[in-house]
Amino acid sequence: MAVVRTNSEEIKLLARLMRAEAEGDGQLGMLMVGNVGVNRVIADCLDFKPIRTIQQMVFQSPGGFEAVQKSYFYQRAREQDIRLAQRAVNGERHHPASNALWFFRPAGACPPTWFNQTHSGRYKSHCFYIPDYAACPRVYSLGG
Numbered sequence: 760m761a762v763v764r765t766n767s768e769e770i771k772l773l774a775r776l777m778r779a780e781a782e783g784d785g786q787l788g789m790l791m792v793g794n795v796g797v798n799r800v801i802a803d804c805l806d807f808k809p810i811r812t813i814q815q816m817v818f819q820s821p822g823g824f825e826a827v828q829k830s831y832f833y834q835r836a837r838e839q840d841i842r843l844a845q846r847a848v849n850g851e852r853h854h855p856a857s858n859a860l861w862f863f864r865p866a867g868a869c870p871p872t873w874f875n876q877t878h879s880g881r882y883k884s885h886c887f888y889i890p891d892y893a894a895c896p897r898v899y900s901l902g903g
Contacts, residue, residue: 791856793847855880
């Protein structure tokens, strides 16, 4: 059962985002990008207060994803990526992205904070960052 309201077109959109942002990190890395996306829809806090849909999350500007500016993002969603996106929307969560709202790919080590957010861990090329519970309790509502 989905943890955010969505439709098949938004699942494909999330699948394209997950692939464009983290294909090099494999399926688990892509799922973690999906976790961050779903968390942003759920969050209702900080920069994500006005975000209510997958489409709003993917195309948020400023503060959105760099991948939407690249042609690779605009390729058709593959079936395996659609299945991964559906798993993320259904609430499958993976540490360190379980409660993360941000990630980035540093040239070196992950800094302990990034824009005043706490580092929750690294998976392959991406560092993940979580908000303070008091600032964003809804991000923690699904556990993880």
